[in-house]
Amino acid sequence: MDRMPEGAVASFAGVGNPHPRAALQPGETVLDLGSGAGLDLLIAAERVGPGGRAIGVDTNPVMRARAAANAKAAGLEVELVDGAIEALPVPDGSVDAVISNGVINLSFRKRRVFEEIHRVLRPGGRLSITDIVSAKQLSQSIVNDPKLWAS
Protein backbone atom coordinates (compact mmCIF):
# COMPACT_ATOMS: atom_id res chain seq x y z
CA MET A 1 0.00 0.00 0.00
CA ASP A 2 2.90 2.37 0.74
CA ARG A 3 3.92 2.15 -2.91
CA MET A 4 0.52 3.20 -4.20
CA PRO A 5 0.06 6.79 -5.46
CA GLU A 6 -1.56 9.20 -3.02
CA GLY A 7 -4.27 9.99 -5.60
CA ALA A 8 -5.40 6.38 -5.68
CA VAL A 9 -5.46 6.09 -1.90
CA ALA A 10 -7.25 9.43 -1.37
CA SER A 11 -10.05 8.54 -3.78
CA PHE A 12 -10.53 5.03 -2.44
CA ALA A 13 -14.20 4.30 -1.69
CA GLY A 14 -14.13 0.58 -1.02
CA VAL A 15 -15.52 -1.14 2.03
CA GLY A 16 -12.91 -3.82 2.64
CA ASN A 17 -10.04 -5.75 1.12
CA PRO A 18 -10.88 -8.35 -1.55
CA HIS A 19 -7.22 -9.21 -2.28
CA PRO A 20 -6.27 -11.82 0.35
CA ARG A 21 -9.04 -14.16 -0.75
CA ALA A 22 -8.58 -13.37 -4.43
CA ALA A 23 -5.12 -14.95 -4.05
CA LEU A 24 -3.96 -13.55 -7.39
CA GLN A 25 -1.00 -15.28 -8.99
CA PRO A 26 1.61 -13.99 -11.45
CA GLY A 27 0.41 -14.28 -15.03
CA GLU A 28 -3.31 -14.30 -14.23
CA THR A 29 -6.00 -12.09 -15.73
CA VAL A 30 -8.02 -10.15 -13.17
CA LEU A 31 -11.07 -7.98 -13.77
CA ASP A 32 -11.99 -5.19 -11.32
CA LEU A 33 -15.65 -4.19 -11.50
CA GLY A 34 -16.05 -0.44 -10.93
CA SER A 35 -12.35 0.26 -10.72
CA GLY A 36 -12.75 3.95 -9.84
CA ALA A 37 -9.45 5.76 -9.23
CA GLY A 38 -7.73 2.41 -9.37
CA LEU A 39 -6.36 1.45 -5.96
CA ASP A 40 -7.59 -2.15 -6.07
CA LEU A 41 -6.68 -2.41 -9.74
CA LEU A 42 -3.11 -1.29 -9.02
CA ILE A 43 -2.77 -3.78 -6.18
CA ALA A 44 -4.08 -6.47 -8.55
CA ALA A 45 -1.66 -5.39 -11.30
CA GLU A 46 1.24 -5.67 -8.89
CA ARG A 47 0.18 -9.20 -7.93
CA VAL A 48 -0.39 -10.57 -11.45
CA GLY A 49 2.83 -8.95 -12.62
CA PRO A 50 3.96 -7.98 -16.12
CA GLY A 51 2.91 -11.38 -17.51
CA GLY A 52 -0.65 -10.93 -16.31
CA ARG A 53 -3.48 -8.57 -17.13
CA ALA A 54 -5.29 -6.22 -14.75
CA ILE A 55 -8.45 -4.90 -16.38
CA GLY A 56 -10.60 -2.20 -14.79
CA VAL A 57 -14.16 -1.60 -15.94
CA ASP A 58 -15.82 1.70 -15.12
CA THR A 59 -18.48 3.82 -16.78
CA ASN A 60 -16.98 7.07 -15.52
CA PRO A 61 -14.36 8.57 -17.89
CA VAL A 62 -13.00 10.86 -15.19
CA MET A 63 -12.30 7.92 -12.90
CA ARG A 64 -10.78 5.90 -15.74
CA ALA A 65 -8.44 8.82 -16.49
CA ARG A 66 -7.52 9.08 -12.82
CA ALA A 67 -6.83 5.36 -12.65
CA ALA A 68 -4.63 5.59 -15.75
CA ALA A 69 -2.66 8.47 -14.21
CA ASN A 70 -2.29 6.58 -10.94
CA ALA A 71 -1.09 3.47 -12.79
CA LYS A 72 1.48 5.55 -14.65
CA ALA A 73 2.66 7.09 -11.37
CA ALA A 74 2.99 3.62 -9.86
CA GLY A 75 4.76 2.24 -12.93
CA LEU A 76 2.13 -0.48 -13.38
CA GLU A 77 0.38 -1.75 -16.51
CA VAL A 78 -3.42 -1.76 -16.40
CA GLU A 79 -6.17 -1.83 -18.99
CA LEU A 80 -9.08 0.54 -18.45
CA VAL A 81 -12.29 -0.23 -20.28
CA ASP A 82 -15.49 1.75 -20.61
CA GLY A 83 -18.34 -0.48 -19.62
CA ALA A 84 -21.17 -1.26 -17.25
CA ILE A 85 -20.86 -4.08 -14.77
CA GLU A 86 -24.20 -5.39 -16.11
CA ALA A 87 -22.71 -5.77 -19.62
CA LEU A 88 -19.01 -6.49 -19.19
CA PRO A 89 -16.97 -5.74 -22.33
CA VAL A 90 -14.91 -8.91 -21.86
CA PRO A 91 -15.05 -12.25 -23.75
CA ASP A 92 -16.58 -15.39 -22.26
CA GLY A 93 -14.33 -17.46 -20.03
CA SER A 94 -11.39 -15.07 -20.33
CA VAL A 95 -10.80 -14.07 -16.71
CA ASP A 96 -9.12 -15.98 -13.86
CA ALA A 97 -10.48 -13.77 -11.08
CA VAL A 98 -13.05 -11.03 -10.64
CA ILE A 99 -12.68 -8.54 -7.82
CA SER A 100 -14.90 -5.65 -6.76
CA ASN A 101 -15.07 -3.36 -3.76
CA GLY A 102 -18.24 -1.54 -2.73
CA VAL A 103 -19.69 -1.31 -6.22
CA ILE A 104 -22.20 -4.10 -6.88
CA ASN A 105 -24.59 -2.78 -4.22
CA LEU A 106 -25.06 0.30 -6.42
CA SER A 107 -26.51 -1.72 -9.30
CA PHE A 108 -30.26 -2.03 -9.74
CA ARG A 109 -29.63 -5.20 -11.82
CA LYS A 110 -27.56 -7.34 -9.48
CA ARG A 111 -28.80 -10.62 -10.97
CA ARG A 112 -27.45 -9.49 -14.34
CA VAL A 113 -24.11 -8.52 -12.72
CA PHE A 114 -23.61 -12.02 -11.33
CA GLU A 115 -24.66 -13.61 -14.63
CA GLU A 116 -21.99 -11.52 -16.31
CA ILE A 117 -19.37 -12.49 -13.72
CA HIS A 118 -20.22 -16.15 -14.36
CA ARG A 119 -19.94 -15.60 -18.11
CA VAL A 120 -16.51 -13.94 -18.09
CA LEU A 121 -14.85 -16.27 -15.56
CA ARG A 122 -13.00 -19.27 -16.94
CA PRO A 123 -14.08 -22.64 -15.55
CA GLY A 124 -12.58 -22.83 -12.06
CA GLY A 125 -12.20 -19.03 -11.97
CA ARG A 126 -12.97 -17.18 -8.79
CA LEU A 127 -14.76 -14.14 -7.45
CA SER A 128 -13.66 -12.12 -4.44
CA ILE A 129 -15.65 -9.05 -3.51
CA THR A 130 -16.31 -6.82 -0.57
CA ASP A 131 -19.56 -4.93 -0.51
CA ILE A 132 -22.38 -3.75 1.70
CA VAL A 133 -25.56 -5.72 2.24
CA SER A 134 -28.74 -4.95 4.13
CA ALA A 135 -30.69 -7.32 6.34
CA LYS A 136 -33.92 -5.42 5.59
CA GLN A 137 -35.46 -3.85 2.50
CA LEU A 138 -34.40 -0.19 2.48
CA SER A 139 -37.14 2.42 2.50
CA GLN A 140 -37.68 4.44 -0.68
CA SER A 141 -36.57 7.63 1.12
CA ILE A 142 -33.20 6.02 1.84
CA VAL A 143 -32.86 4.62 -1.68
CA ASN A 144 -33.57 8.09 -3.12
CA ASP A 145 -31.19 10.00 -0.82
CA PRO A 146 -28.02 10.82 -2.82
CA LYS A 147 -26.08 11.64 0.36
CA LEU A 148 -26.48 8.09 1.58
CA TRP A 149 -25.08 6.68 -1.66
CA ALA A 150 -21.70 8.24 -1.03
CA SER A 151 -21.10 8.40 2.68
Next chain:
Amino acid sequence: MFRLMEESGLTKVRSAVVAGFEFREASTRNAAEAYGVKAVMMTARKPEA
Protein backbone atom coordinates in the same frame (compact mmCIF):
# COMPACT_ATOMS: atom_id res chain seq x y z
CA MET B 1 -26.50 -11.18 -3.16
CA PHE B 2 -25.63 -14.68 -1.90
CA ARG B 3 -28.74 -16.18 -3.52
CA LEU B 4 -28.07 -14.32 -6.78
CA MET B 5 -24.52 -15.62 -6.85
CA GLU B 6 -25.71 -19.21 -6.49
CA GLU B 7 -28.50 -18.76 -9.01
CA SER B 8 -26.02 -17.43 -11.57
CA GLY B 9 -24.18 -20.76 -11.41
CA LEU B 10 -21.36 -19.78 -9.06
CA THR B 11 -20.53 -22.32 -6.35
CA LYS B 12 -18.70 -22.43 -3.04
CA VAL B 13 -20.25 -19.11 -2.08
CA ARG B 14 -18.78 -17.95 1.23
CA SER B 15 -19.19 -14.75 3.18
CA ALA B 16 -17.81 -13.08 6.28
CA VAL B 17 -18.54 -9.74 7.91
CA VAL B 18 -15.81 -7.12 7.46
CA ALA B 19 -14.75 -6.24 10.99
CA GLY B 20 -14.39 -2.58 11.88
CA PHE B 21 -16.20 -1.16 8.85
CA GLU B 22 -18.27 1.96 9.46
CA PHE B 23 -19.74 4.73 7.34
CA ARG B 24 -18.06 8.14 7.51
CA GLU B 25 -21.24 10.16 8.16
CA ALA B 26 -23.03 9.78 11.49
CA SER B 27 -26.46 10.00 9.85
CA THR B 28 -25.54 7.18 7.48
CA ARG B 29 -24.19 5.11 10.36
CA ASN B 30 -27.52 5.49 12.17
CA ALA B 31 -29.56 4.48 9.10
CA ALA B 32 -27.21 1.57 8.44
CA GLU B 33 -27.63 0.31 11.99
CA ALA B 34 -31.42 0.54 11.76
CA TYR B 35 -31.47 -1.53 8.57
CA GLY B 36 -28.82 -4.05 9.54
CA VAL B 37 -26.43 -2.84 6.85
CA LYS B 38 -23.03 -4.52 7.03
CA ALA B 39 -19.90 -4.74 4.94
CA VAL B 40 -19.21 -8.30 3.90
CA MET B 41 -16.51 -10.19 2.07
CA MET B 42 -17.82 -12.74 -0.41
CA THR B 43 -16.05 -15.38 -2.44
CA ALA B 44 -17.30 -17.87 -5.00
CA ARG B 45 -16.07 -20.07 -7.84
CA LYS B 46 -17.22 -20.93 -11.31
CA PRO B 47 -17.35 -24.73 -11.50
CA GLU B 48 -14.85 -26.56 -13.65
CA ALA B 49 -16.29 -27.51 -17.03
